[in-house]
Amino acid sequence: MRLSLVRIAGTIAVLAIVFAAHTRIHAQFGWSAPPPESAASIPTTQLLQPEELNRLLQAQGANKPLVLQVGSHMLFAQAHIAGSEYAGAGSQPEGLKQLQDRVAPLPRKAFIVLYCGCCPWSRCPNVGPAFKLLRDLGFTNVKVLYLANNLGTDWVDKGYPVERGR
Amino acid sequence: MSADARTLTTIRRQLLAGLLLGVCFAASGERAVSVAESLVGKKAPEITRKDLNGRNLNLASFRGKVVLLDFWATWCAPCQVEMPAFSQWQRQYGPQGLQVIGISMDDDPALARKLCTKLKLNYPVAMGDEKLGELYGGVLGLPLTYLIDRNGRVRAKFQGETDLKTLQKQLEVLLAEP
Numbered sequence: 001m002r003l004s005l006v007r008i009a010g011t012i013a014v015l016a017i018v019f020a021a022h023t024r025i026h027a028q029f030g031w032s033a034p035p036p037e038s039a040a041s042i043p044t045t046q047l048l049q050p051e052e053l054n055r056l057l058q059a060q061g062a063n064k065p066l067v068l069q070v071g072s073h074m075l076f077a078q079a080h081i082a083g084s085e086y087a088g089a090g091s092q093p094e095g096l097k098q099l100q101d102r103v104a105p106l107p108r109k110a111f112i113v114l115y116c117g118c119c120p121w122s123r124c125p126n127v128g129p130a131f132k133l134l135r136d137l138g139f140t141n142v143k144v145l146y147l148a149n150n151l152g153t154d155w156v157d158k159g160y161p162v163e164r165g166r
Numbered sequence: 167m168s169a170d171a172r173t174l175t176t177i178r179r180q181l182l183a184g185l186l187l188g189v190c191f192a193a194s195g196e197r198a199v200s201v202a203e204s205l206v207g208k209k210a211p212e213i214t215r216k217d218l219n220g221r222n223l224n225l226a227s228f229r230g231k232v233v234l235l236d237f238w239a240t241w242c243a244p245c246q247v248e249m250p251a252f253s254q255w256q257r258q259y260g261p262q263g264l265q266v267i268g269i270s271m272d273d274d275p276a277l278a279r280k281l282c283t284k285l286k287l288n289y290p291v292a293m294g295d296e297k298l299g300e301l302y303g304g305v306l307g308l309p310l311t312y313l314i315d316r317n318g319r320v321r322a323k324f325q326g327e328t329d330l331k332t333l334q335k336q337l338e339v340l341l342a343e344p
Contacts, residue, residue: 072239073273077296079306089273119308120326123243141217149326150307164296 004090037128039121039144048113048143057083060139065143070130071116072148074166079103080116081115081140082161084143090116090130099130108138116146204303206323210235210314211301214269217277217290226318231265232340233314236282239271240281242308244327245274249285251330255337256289262341264315269294306336315340 057064067084069076076086088098103112110133116126129146134142147154156162195301208268210233213225236252238245249268256266268291271280275293299305302312302321313322313336322336340342 053276072241073218074271074294074296074299075306078299078304089241117307118239119242123327125241125243152304152306153325156304156306 022125029125034139037132039124039128041128042131042144044078046143047052047129047146049146050154050158050160051077053081054140055115055146057081057161065111065113066106067115067145068099068102068115068130070095070114071118071124075118075151076165077160077164079156079164081155082163084115084163087114090114090126090128090133095126096129099133103134103137103139106139109141110139111143112139113143113145115147115151117145118157119150121146121148123166167296170290172330183306189298203314205320208320210312210318211298213269213292213298215292215298217292218270218275218282219325221290222241223290225267225314229318230274230316230344231263232337233282233312234264234266235312235314236266236311237269237271237299237305237308237310239300239308240277241272245309246281246285248328248330249287253285253288253335258306259337259341261337264337264341265289268292269298271299271308311336313340 053065053067057067067081068087069084069100070087071089072089074088078110080086085102087102088095090099091094103110114127114130116124116130118126119126124147131142131144150163178201179196210225213223213235215223217223225235227276234252238243238249240246254266255264263318266289268282270288270291271294272278278293294305301307302310307325308329309324309326311324311328311333313324313333314319315321321340324333
């Protein structure tokens with residue numbers, strides 16, 4: 001009995017030390033989990049590289065995704081991925097409503113690719129909330145295009161197909 | 167001094183300034199900095215529109231000044247890091263001939279106006295659009311900043327998050343030019 005109590009107390013002490021060290025490291029180096037809706041919160045397994053998306057879009061007869069731009073409409077008007085649609089800015093409530101309306105009639109297994117490319121990836125305010133919305137709505141096959149810098153550098157400059165206009 | 171000597175002196179100064187700019191670019195090592203863009207070295211495309219306060223904004227009217235042209239948007243976090251610095255530079259370098267101009271690429275002018283008020287910007291800001299974006303080589307990612315010299319020529323382009331010290335150094339080089 002006494003031995004069990006000692007073991008429990010020891011376990012609690014070890015856990016407390018680990019927790020304190022973890023908190024201290026976070027405080028010292030400013031590490032913290034990404035905000036729940038930041039681009040960094042999107043699991044890496046759900047990311048799609050530009051060359052992969054381009055290959056998918058070029059492939060004959062393949063299961064082509066619905067590609068939705070969830071950033072700035074003005075940037076979309078200048079250039080967007082050929083065949084993609086504007087679906088509202090993910091950082092704005094009205095943008096999320098637009099996205100919700102667009103996907104409402106789709107089956108939950110629909111293959112959807114979201115992208116923005118407004119800013120460097122870690123600073124993008126749009127893809128995180130848009131991805132979260134689709135996940136919350138039950139969509140199971142959603143990928144997000146990883147644009148490290150922006151659409152210009154990571155898609156247009158690479159010569160992948162683009163279109164203009166709203 | 168004869169006209170030829172004056173021309174020679176001007177050419178020497180411009181060569182020196184160009185060399186200094188080159189050194190700054192080479193030393194910066196920033197991925198965000200690009201000098202190989204099509205607009206660099208060319209005359210800056212004209213901008214004629216109303217600013218957010220309803221005043222005429224005409225890029226040509228700033229000929230003789232060094233212009234820092236900043237494309238930004240309220241949803242662009244790095245832009246909001248830069249803008250207070252640009253306000254500070256407008257105060258600091260304004261007497262030497264700096265003019266900062268902001269172009270908001272927001273879809274909604276109300277959002278841009280609100281942020282300008284919040285940041286107490288001391289330089290003119292106008293709304294952009296896709297036509298202006300295309301004139302400037304496609305504004306397909308923010309922040310995007312151009313430096314335009316006193317002769318109205320684009321001298322540098324900064325795309326993405328930029329080291330402000332690098333930008334400031336190049337600005338000072340341009341301000342030192344006649």
